[in-house]
Structure formats: C-alpha cells, structure tokens
Amino acid sequence: xxxxxxxxxxxxxxxxxxxxxxxxxxxxxxxxxxxxxxxxxxxxxxxxxxxxxxxxxxxxxxxxxxxxxxxxxxxxxxxxxxxxxxxxxxxxxxxxxxxxxxxxxxxxxxxxxxxxxxxxxxxxxxxxxxxxxxxxxxxxxxxxxxxxxxxxxxxxxxxxxxxxxxxxxxxxxxxxxxxxxxxxxxxxxxxxxxxxxxxxxxxxxxxxxxxxxxxxxxxxxxxxxxxxxxxxxxxxxxxxxxxxxxxxxxxxxxxxxxxxxxxxxxxxxxxxxxxxxxxxxxxxxxxxxxxxxxxxxxxxxxxxxxxxxxxxxxxxxxxxxxxxxxxxxxxxxxxxxxxxxxxxxxxxxxxxxxxxxxxxxxxxxxxxxxxxxxxxxxxxxxxxxxxxxxxxxxxxxxxxxxxxxxxxxxxxxxxxxxxxxxxxxxxxxxxxxxxxxxxxxxxxxxxxxxxxxxxxxxxxxxxxxxxxxxxxxxxxxxxxxxxxxxxxxxxxxxxxxxxxxxxxxxxxxxxxxxxxxxxxxxxxxxxxxxxxxxxxxxxxxxxxxxxxxxxxxxxxxxxxxxxxxxxxxxxxxxxxxxxxxxxxxxxxxxxxxxxxxxxxxxxxxxxxxxxxxxxxxxxxxxxxxxxxxxxxxxxxxxxxxxxxxxxxxxxxxxxxxxxxxxxx
Numbered sequence: 001x002x003x004x005x006x007x008x009x010x011x012x013x014x015x016x017x018x019x020x021x022x023x024x025x026x027x028x029x030x031x032x033x034x035x036x037x038x039x040x041x042x043x044x045x046x047x048x049x050x051x052x053x054x055x056x057x058x059x060x061x062x063x064x065x066x067x068x069x070x071x072x073x074x075x076x077x078x079x080x081x082x083x084x085x086x087x088x089x090x091x092x093x094x095x096x097x098x099x100x101x102x103x104x105x106x107x108x109x110x111x112x113x114x115x116x117x118x119x120x121x122x123x124x125x126x127x128x129x130x131x132x133x134x135x136x137x138x139x140x141x142x143x144x145x146x147x148x149x150x151x152x153x154x155x156x157x158x159x160x161x162x163x164x165x166x167x168x169x170x171x172x173x174x175x176x177x178x179x180x181x182x183x184x185x186x187x188x189x190x191x192x193x194x195x196x197x198x199x200x201x202x203x204x205x206x207x208x209x210x211x212x213x214x215x216x217x218x219x220x221x222x223x224x225x226x227x228x229x230x231x232x233x234x235x236x237x238x239x240x241x242x243x244x245x246x247x248x249x250x251x252x253x254x255x256x257x258x259x260x261x262x263x264x265x266x267x268x269x270x271x272x273x274x275x276x277x278x279x280x281x282x283x284x285x286x287x288x289x290x291x292x293x294x295x296x297x298x299x300x301x302x303x304x305x306x307x308x309x310x311x312x313x314x315x316x317x318x319x320x321x322x323x324x325x326x327x328x329x330x331x332x333x334x335x336x337x338x339x340x341x342x343x344x345x346x347x348x349x350x351x352x353x354x355x356x357x358x359x360x361x362x363x364x365x366x367x368x369x370x371x372x373x374x375x376x377x378x379x380x381x382x383x384x385x386x387x388x389x390x391x392x393x394x395x396x397x398x399x400x401x402x403x404x405x406x407x408x409x410x411x412x413x414x415x416x417x418x419x420x421x422x423x424x425x426x427x428x429x430x431x432x433x434x435x436x437x438x439x440x441x442x443x444x445x446x447x448x449x450x451x452x453x454x455x456x457x458x459x460x461x462x463x464x465x466x467x468x469x470x471x472x473x474x475x476x477x478x479x480x481x482x483x484x485x486x487x488x489x490x491x492x493x494x495x496x497x498x499x500x501x502x503x504x505x506x507x508x509x510x511x512x513x514x515x516x517x518x519x520x521x522x523x524x525x526x527x528x529x530x531x532x533x534x535x536x537x538x539x540x541x542x543x544x545x546x547x548x549x550x551x552x553x554x555x556x557x558x559x560x561x562x563x564x565x566x567x568x569x570x571x572x573x574x575x576x577x578x579x580x581x582x583x584x585x586x587x588x589x590x591x592x593x594x595x596x597x598x599x600x601x602x603x604x605x606x607x608x609x610x611x612x613x614x615x616x617x618x619x620x621x622x623x624x625x626x627x628x629x630x631x632x633x634x635x636x637x638x639x640x641x642x643x644x645x646x647x648x649x650x651x652x653x654x655x656x657x658x659x660x661x662x663x664x
Contacts, residue, residue, distance in 0.1 A: 027162065029083045036089055040074065043096045047071050050103040061126055062216050063111050068133045069124035070099025073166030080529055084163045091171045098174055114220060117144040120177040120189075122170050125212035128497050129201050130533040135166060136209035137173035137189040144186065150227035152185035152358055155210055157235030157242040160195050160626065166532065184355065186226065188213055193532045197263075197626035198242030199288070200495045200615070201531050206246055229361030232354055234258030236305070236342055237312070238626060241290075244315060248293035249378045251300040251371075255362040256354055260305040260342060261312035263627050264291040264319060270627045280634030280657050283393035284489050286374035288630040291315075292395070294322035298370040299381050300362070303331045303353045305346065307338030328370075331357075365422050368401045377492060379484040387472060388416035388458070389661065392482055406431035406441075407455075414459070416472060420446055421453045430455050434464045441466035447473075480600055480663045486608065488635040488659065490598045490616055493608045498552040500524075500537045500614075503562030508578035512594050515641055516556040516612055518649055523614030530622040540564050552608040553601060558590075568609050571602030573636070573664065581638055584655050588638050593654060597636035600663060634658045 032040065051067050059067075074092050077083065105112060113121045117140040124135050144151065158164070169191055179187075190209050196202035210231075217223055233254045235243040240262025247257030263269045266285050277285075286292050297319065304320075306313035313334070320330050331353060335346050342350070371381040373396050379386045384400050396413040407419055411434060421430065421443055432439045432455060443453035447469060458467045476483055485496075500520060507513035524535040538547070540563045547553070559566040559576060574595055575582040581593050596613040603609070616632035637656035644650055 139187040141183040152230040157239030159237030236260035244290040284631040383420035409434040503557035507561035
C-alpha cells in the first residue's frame with residue numbers, strides 16, 4: 001500500500017522531497033487597514049452597480065468581461081491577502097479608476113480600449129473551463145488600424161513571478177504602457193491563470209486568450225489585419241517551459257516557437273525524484289514532459305535561447321539531443337557568460353530571427369508531417385489526425401508524406417488515422433502506402449468542414465484498411481475507447497468545462513462524506529489561489545440537463561449522498577456498496593476507503609465523470625517548482641483514509657492504475 005498525503009506533499013514512492021527543489025513563496029504582505037478595506041469595498045459596490053446596470057441594458061461579452069475583470073482583480077487580492085508591496089492600495093485605486101472609466105465609456109455605447117494602437121491594453125474573456133473572467137493584454141503597434149498588409153501576431157508567455165496577481169497584471173499592462181516605436185507585430189501577453197507553467201487549465205488559457213482576441217478582432221471587422229499564417233509563440237523561464245510544452249504538443253498552431261530556458265522534463269530537473277515511481281505515475285509523465293515530443297520540431301521551426309551560465313540551458317540541450325541524430329534542424333542562440341536572463345542585445349537577435357523565420361508564414365499544407373504523441377489528448381498535426389492508439393503512454397509516431405495521387409505513411413502504435421487531402425483535391429480515388437500495404441481509398445468529407453476531404457484508415461488484425469468515417473464514429477459511440485477528449489488521467493478533466501457536484505442525500509458512510517466534503521473544500525481553495533478561478537459547484541438536486549451534457553461532472557460523496565453518482569454507478573468500473581468497494585479485482589472495506597477515478601460519463605457523450613477528486617497534486621507542489629504539477633493517481637485509485645490531527649485528508653493508495661484503450 002503506497003502512502004499519499006493528498007493534503008500536501010506526496011510521500012513514499014510518490015514523494016518528491018522538496019529539499020533541493022526551489023520554493024516560490026511570495027514575499028511578506030502588508031495588509032490593508034480596516035479603514036482602507038472598507039473604502040475599497042465601497043468602491044467595489046459602486047462599480048458593481050454600474051456594471052449590473054449595463055448588463056440589464058444589454059451589455060454583453062466581450063465588453064462585459066472587459067469591465068468585470070477590474071472588480072474581479074481587486075476581489076482576488078482581497079480574498080487571498082495578496083498585498084505584496086506597499087503600493088497595493090494605490091494600485092487597487094488605479095485598477096478601480098480604470099474600471100470605472102471603462103464603465104462610463106460603455107454607458108455611452110463606446111469601447112475605445114478596443115482600438116487603442118501604440119500601447120498595451122487589458123482585454124478579458126469568460127473561460128469555458130469554470131466561467132471565470134480571465135485577463136490578457138494586447139499591444140497594438142503604431143499604425144495597426146491603417147495597415148495595408150496583415151500583421152504578425154506574437155503570443156508571449158510570462159515567467160514565474162511570486163508577486164503575480166490580477167491587480168499587478170492590470171497595473172503592468174493597462175493605462176498607457178507604450179509600445180516600442182519599432183514594434184512590427186501585434187503582441188498578446190497571456191496571464192495563464194498565474195504560475196502553473198501553462199499546464200492543465202493554464203494551457204487552455206493560452207488558447208482561450210488567443211481565440212478570444214481573434215474572435216473580437218473579427219467581430220470588429222479587423223480580421224484582415226491579422227495574418228493567420230504568422231502566429232509566433234514565445235516565452236522565457238516558466239514562459240520558456242510553456243513554449244516548449246505548447247509548441248511541441250501543438251506544433252501546427254505556430255509559424256515559429258521561441259522558448260527561452262524553462263524545463264522540458266521532470267526527471268533530471270526535479271531533484272530527488274524517485275527512480276522507481278509507480279507505473280501509473282511514470283507513464284503519465286509522458287503527458288507532462290515536453291522532451292518526449294521533441295521530434296515535433298520537424299513540424300515548426302524552433303528558435304531556442306539560453307545563457308550558457310544558466311542551468312536551465314539543459315532544456316534545449318535535451319531536445320537537441322533527440323532531434324539532431326534525425327537531421328531535424330533546431331536554431332540555438334546562446335549568450336556566453338549569461339545566467340537566467342535575456343540581455344537587451346539578445347532580445348534584438350531573437351526578434352531578428354523570429355522575423356526572418358516568420359516572414360514567409362506557416363505553409364498552408366505541409367508536404368511531410370512527422371508527428372509524435374503519447375496520448376490522444378494531443379492527437380493531430382496539420383493534415384494528420386490520430387483517431388486511435390494501440391496503447392496509451394507508449395510512443396506513437398506517424399511519418400507521412402503527401403505525394404502525387406495520395407500518401408506514403410509510416411506509423412507505429414497507431415490503430416486509426418484521418419488524413420486530410422490538400423485544398424482543392426477532387427473526390428477521385430487516393431492511393432495510400434502505409435507500412436507494407438498499398439490501399440485505394442475513396443475520400444470522404446472531413447468532419448466539421450464544408451469543403452475539405454479526407455481518407456480514414458483503421459488497422460484490423462494487424463492490417464490496414466480504408467474505412468468510412470461513419471464507421472469509426474459509430475464504433476466510438478458503441479464501444480468505450482480512449483479518444484481525443486476522453487483519455488484521462490484524472491487531472492485532464494480540469495482543462496475543460498467542469499462542474500463539481502456535492503450530494504444532499506444520506507451518505508452510506510459518514511466518514512466518506514466528511515472526506516469528500518473536506519476534499520471539495522480544499523480543491524476550491526487551491527483552484528482559486530493557484531488556478532485563479534472560481535470553482536463551479538452545485539448540489540446534486542440543482543444540476544440541469546444542460547450541465548450534464550456540456551460539462552465534466554466531478555462527483556463528491558458516495559452513492560447514498562450523491563444522486564448523480566448513484567445514477568452513474570452501474571456503468572462505472574467498480575462495485576460500491578455500503579460495506580465494500582471492489583476495483584481492479586480487489587475488495588476494500590467502505591468504512592475507511594474511498595474511490596477516486598475518471599471515466600467516460602454514463603450520462604452524456606464526450607464528457608467525463610470524476611469521482612472524489614480534484615487535481616491530484618496539491619499546495620506543496622504549487623509552492624515548489626512547476627515541474628511538480630504532474631498526475632499522481634493515473635485514471636483510478638482506491639484510497640485508504642489515514643487522517644491525522646495535522647492532515648485530516650491524509651490517505652494511502654491501496655490500489656491505483658491506468659485504464660487500457662477500452663477503459664478496462
């Protein structure tokens with residue numbers, strides 16, 4: 001039985017001793033006086049009233065979100081006591097002044113901040129993950145609105161900053177921060193839900209901010225001012241780790257990726273990481289570790305920076321070691337004698353390299369795609385989409401070339417594929433050479449596209465065959481299997497829309513209900529502080545049909561207390577009575593054990609249910625290096641409760657693991 005202190009640092013084989021791992025404790029705070037807090041609360045109520053009036057008059061997103069971000073920013077620092085320097089009272093006043101100004105402008109039917117060129121402005125969107133309003137910043141170059149050709153767009157990821165709050169972010173980017181005179185692109189600075197290395201909901205935030213910006217520009221009639229083939233992803237330190245992660249997992253979204261330092265692996269970066277991690281943890285590192293996706297450098301140019309005196313230079317070296325023997329180019333810029341920083345002259349060198357590589361934009365259709373993945377969470381690159389794997393967390397490779405009349409493919413650990421044809425392709429037969437097989441396939445319409453065509457392939461008894469997309473879609477409906485959006489592990493549920501559901505009935509076991517209630521409360525605290533969100537929670541009796549079909553349901557309690565858990569239980573891979581819990585061929589007494597798992601929802605297609613778990617890493621990991629935010633429980637576990645006075649949520653892992661490709 002493996003011990004796991006879910007309330008804090010994992011222990012035993014799950015443990016990572018934080019001695020030797022960087023801690024990022026914020027500086028001491030200088031709380032507001034009672035008088036100052038009362039003044040802030042008064043101003044908040046006034047601003048809320050103005051925004052509520054505008055809402056009643058029909059103001060909607062994006063303007064509404066771009067108003068609400070101001071009072072929300074202030075409430076976040078009030079809630080967490082994050083007054084990290086003596087200037088916070090003045091900063092809060094400034095944020096409320098800016099919010100009030102925007103409210104007055106919106107009351108006149110205007111939103112001038114959406115057209116302010118030559119300076120940074122704060123924008124915001126309403127996240128599909130938890131409904132919270134999240135900020136990002138846009139810097140338009142001078143002449144943006146008068147451009148005769150579309151602009152390049154840079155997505156910039158910030159480094160780790162213990163002082164970072166919504167207030168400090170708004171203070172940095174709102175209120176007249178001027179763009180550099182020679183700025184030649186539009187710049188988006190992503191908040192990323194704080195300090196999480198752009199993992200999980202932090203990863204989702206990058207794409208939500210980008211997609212919101214493009215959608216708003218399009219709604220304002222400015223889509224032609226942006227070049228969709230020239231989108232750059234870059235960042236330094238934690239932002240470099242994020243650029244490695246997102247660039248290698250989503251290589252087809254960018255024309256160039258510019259990571260500076262950061263980490264690309266857990267092993268070798270986190271000191272004291274046990275060599276013999278349990279398999280369900282060890283395998284799940286393949287979701288988290290960017291270096292495992294190094295070959296995807298073949299699909300997008302990387303411009304890599306580090307100082308040669310920076311220990312984090314190792315991140316780029318690890319990727320280079322993987323790709324150079326394969327002949328895949330990687331541009332490396334190294335600053336001699338420089339530690340963990342980018343001197344101004346190297347910022348200029350990097351920009352020159354980005355501009356050179358981005359000049360021609362991303363090709364509309366690559367002639368060759370080499371794509372590596374370990375999970376269908378990351379399932380596609382350009383015109384190649386993996387629809388099924390032989391085995392998750394084993395390396396899957398597709399090396400595909402578009403040739404005259406069809407495709408030549410080499411694939412390993414893949415059992416189903418979709419290959420999109422070049423734009424303008426006709427419906428004639430397509431010849432596909434895959435491994436030793438040569439197939440003739442008839443193109444079908446690509447799902448979700450009115451014009452594109454694709455061929456679909458499936459491996460049957462070890463041999464490839466052309467199939468109809470309807471066959472694969474129906475097979476996915478009739479037979480549970482790991483597909484994109486339904487791969488696990490438990491932590492995956494919190495990168496998409498989710499709803500926590502607490503039971504209102506009579507629990508089978510009072511101790512289980514105590515644990516579930518405390519665990520939900522802890523999840524709420526950690527979500528608010530470390531993912532800067534608002535944990536969505538409802539009682540089971542208040543959950544609507546729309547909730548069930550549009551959100552992952554996170555069910556806390558037992559089948560006695562939680563009616564939705566009782567409804568789902570017959571289709572979940574465990575037996576649970578008031579006396580015992582049976583999972584993975586083993587039985588455990590219900591009085592002191594609780595299951596935790598993720599599984600395709602028995603109540604709605606394309607959604608998860610999660611039982612009795614939020615994130616499987618906790619506050620100690622958030623306070624350490626971001627390399628610690630990897631999954632701790634795989635897809636399922638039975639936990640033996642071992643509460644103590646210091647740790648009422650302490651448990652031991654009685655059994656844990658990963659489901660196979662068919663959720664067994």
